[in-house]
Amino acid sequence: MRSTMRAELRFTLNGAAVETMVRPQARLLDVLRDTLGATGTKEGCGEGECGACTVLVDGRAVASCLFPALEAEGKTVLTVEGLRNASGELSVVQRAFVDKGGTQCGFCTPGMVMATTALLQENPSPSDDEIRAGLVGNLCRCTGYVQIVDAVKQAAELAAKERP
Amino acid sequence: MTDAAYHRPATLDAALVLKAREPTARYVAGGTDLWVQARKRKAAPVPLISLQNIAELRGISVGDKGLRIGATTPLSDLLRHELVRAELPALAMALGTLASQQIRNVATVAGNLCNASPAADTAPPLLVHDASVELRGASGARTVSLASFLVGPGKTTLAPGELLAAIVVPRPAKGTKSAFLRQGRVAMDLSLASVAALVCIEDDRQAPVVRLAAGAVGPVPMRLPKAEAALAGRPLDAAALVAAAEVAADEVAPITDLRASAGYRRRLVRVLCERALRLAVGDKEIHHEVHHAG
Numbered sequence: 056m057r058s059t060m061r062a063e064l065r066f067t068l069n070g071a072a073v074e075t076m077v078r079p080q081a082r083l084l085d086v087l088r089d090t091l092g093a094t095g096t097k098e099g100c101g102e103g104e105c106g107a108c109t110v111l112v113d114g115r116a117v118a119s120c121l122f123p124a125l126e127a128e129g130k131t132v133l134t135v136e137g138l139r140n141a142s143g144e145l146s147v148v149q150r151a152f153v154d155k156g157g158t159q160c161g162f163c164t165p166g167m168v169m170a171t172t173a174l175l176q177e178n179p180s181p182s183d184d185e186i187r188a189g190l191v192g193n194l195c196r197c198t199g200y201v202q203i204v205d206a207v208k209q210a211a212e213l214a215a216k217e218r219p
Numbered sequence: 220m221t222d223a224a225y226h227r228p229a230t231l232d233a234a235l236v237l238k239a240r241e242p243t244a245r246y247v248a249g250g251t252d253l254w255v256q257a258r259k260r261k262a263a264p265v266p267l268i269s270l271q272n273i274a275e276l277r278g279i280s281v282g283d284k285g286l287r288i289g290a291t292t293p294l295s296d297l298l299r300h301e302l303v304r305a306e307l308p309a310l311a312m313a314l315g316t317l318a319s320q321q322i323r324n325v326a327t328v329a330g331n332l333c334n335a336s337p338a339a340d341t342a343p344p345l346l347v348h349d350a351s352v353e354l355r356g357a358s359g360a361r362t363v364s365l366a367s368f369l370v371g372p373g374k375t376t377l378a379p380g381e382l383l384a385a386i387v388v389p390r391p392a393k394g395t396k397s398a399f400l401r402q403g404r405v406a407m408d409l410s411l412a413s414v415a416a417l418v419c420i421e422d423d424r425q426a427p428v429v430r431l432a433a434g435a436v437g438p439v440p441m442r443l444p445k446a447e448a449a450l451a452g453r454p455l456d457a458a459a460l461v462a463a464a465e466v467a468a469d470e471v472a473p474i475t476d477l478r479a480s481a482g483y484r485r486r487l488v489r490v491l492c493e494r495a496l497r498l499a500v501g502d503k504e505i506h507h508e509v510h511h512a513g
Contacts, residue, residue: 060222079225080264082254102255103322104407115295115324121254122325125225126271173320191406192319 066127068093069137077124084108084119086127087134095135095165099194106193109166109173110134116173118192135165138172147213148172148206157206159197167193171207180211223264227272231384234268235357238380241266246382248291249326251318252334276384279303285389287353290329290382294341295320297328306390309344309397309415309499317341318407329383332368335375335439336409342369342440343415344399346432350388356381369439392428395419398498400491401434404478410435411479412487414467416495418455426452431463431492436471436484445470446492455500464493 061076068091077086087093087110096119099107103118110119111133112126138146145153148171158164167190174181174189181189186207187200195203226244228234238244244266247253257264270276276290279300286302297303298314317323317340331341332352342365350365357380365386368376377383391397401413413434420427429450431443446467453459473484497505 060224062225078222080223080267101258103251103318106319106321109321112324116321117324118251118321121251121322123225123250123254123267123269125227126269128227170320188406189320192321 062125064124064128066129067131069133079125081124082120083110083112083117083122083124083127083132086124087119087132093134093136097162097165099162099166104192104194105163105166106170106190107163107166109169109193111169111173114173114176116170133169133172135168138168146172147217148175148210151206151210151213152203155202155206155209157198157203159195163193163195163197167195167203171210174207175211175214179214181207183208224266226266226268228268229272229274231273231275231355234270234273234382235355235380237268238382239357241268242379244268246270248330249293250330251322251326252330270382281390284387286387288328288386288388290384291327292329294323294326294328298323306395307344307348307388307397309347309399309417309495310341310388312399313340313344313401313413313415316401316406328386332365332386333375333377333383335369335371335373337372337438337440338409338413338435339440340399340401340410340413340434343413343432343434344397345386345388346440346442347397347415347417347430348388348391349430350386352383353385353387354378354381355384360384362387366442371438391417392419392421394421395428396499396501398495400495400498402487402491409478412436412471412473412484412491413440414488414491414495416492416499418496418499420455420500427455429455429463429496431467431496433467433471433488433492436473436488438472441471443467443470443492455496460493460496460500463496464489467492 062079064077065074087096097107099105101120103121108119113130148168170193186204247267248270270291278289280287294314304311328341331339351362352368353362397417399415401410415432417430431446434440446463449463449466468485468489471488473481475481
């Protein structure tokens with residue numbers, strides 16, 4: 056039997072109000088990618104282990120593959136597409152990943168960048184151990200993580216400089 | 220793909236009514252385990268009753284009975300709570316190493332306990348802190364000890380239609396310290412073994428209280444009464460802690476599975492138990508050892 060169950064969903068995506076119809080048990084990941092075309096968010100394992108699908112819901116990092124779309128109702132969702140500022144510049148975290156070469160194939164990068172954004176909001180100047188603990192839920196199969204950790208440190212330094 | 224409903228009732232009573240009307244439905248809090256199980260089973264989806272919209276199930280409060288942790292409180296909220304860090308260090312240690320920030324921001328203690336995994340990391344700390352769980356059903360509310368709530372792998376004493384509304388942890392007596400240690404293959408993996416220890420030394424005239432619990436080494440996370448008894452009436456010196464750790468390694472009932480052999484799990488219990496006890500009695504040297512053992 057093909058179901059026609061649909062539920063209404065309203066939330067804020069990257070600063071813009073979104074209103075759409077979703078399957079009641081749809082994952083936030085599917086709604087972002089398939090319904091709203093925000094394909095910056097990636098699906099890796101689909102089980103909350105790899106972190107490629109990390110987005111921020113009300114400022115907190117979550118695995119969008121384990122997050123029911125309907126739980127985003129009335130909330131604010133930030134994806135990698137929403138990190139640029141109003142004049143289109145990359146965020147400090149994005150710039151640091153570019154500068155330090157904290158990326159190879161790039162598949163894990165949106166998740167890494169979102170998890171780093173959340174990590175630095177909670178802890179603006181993390182130690183190496185705190186960075187590795189903070190990103191334990193983000194797997195990269197290309198790199199050895201050294202340049203990723205360097206990128207996070209650079210992002211923390213940049214953010215400290217740019218803070219008014 | 221067929222689909223099933225996803226209900227978001229705003230009150231506990233509405234949730235209980237929905238469950239009575241749709242007995243195949245499942246309650247869901249954070250859902251981080253449920254979604255993974257659902258994908259692996261590839262079974263037809265069941266209706267879900269989300270508890271996230273129910274105000275009385277959310278948040279942490281402190282009352283006469285101690286700390287009350289609402290069912291939908293994310294682990295990260297608990298980890299940030301001042302009282303958890305100050306008075307329930309074993310729980311804080313378990314939360315700090317549990318999965319990742321992405322999971323901790325969504326997953327709940329209630330879900331961890333209701334799944335009743337033998338490896339549930341929040342259970343050993345809550346067992347040594349004498350936690351109980353508040354259950355709510357159509358016929359009313361009841362409170363049971365966590366030790367009696369967990370009955371087997373995936374099995375609890377929840378009656379059909381009942382849900383876990385909150386976890387209640389009594390405020391520990393002055394002079395109480397606790398610790399939790401685990402060993403997994405990698406940080407994100409399930410524990411191969413875990414141990415929580417609690418020691419209360421109220422004053423020099425009274426015998427210290429010692430409580431021990433272990434996870435992933437039996438059908439349920441369990442208290443270790445024999446190892447606790449081995450310390451009764453003894454000064455808590457290095458030799459006594461080693462002896463108790465050996466009793467603990469005998470007392471647990473591990474199995475061999477794809478993650479580790481039963482023998483290796485017993486050895487882990489011995490080492491983790493001694494270290495957790497040393498942390499709980501305030502041995503300063505141990506912090507250095509544990510940190511470098513990774």
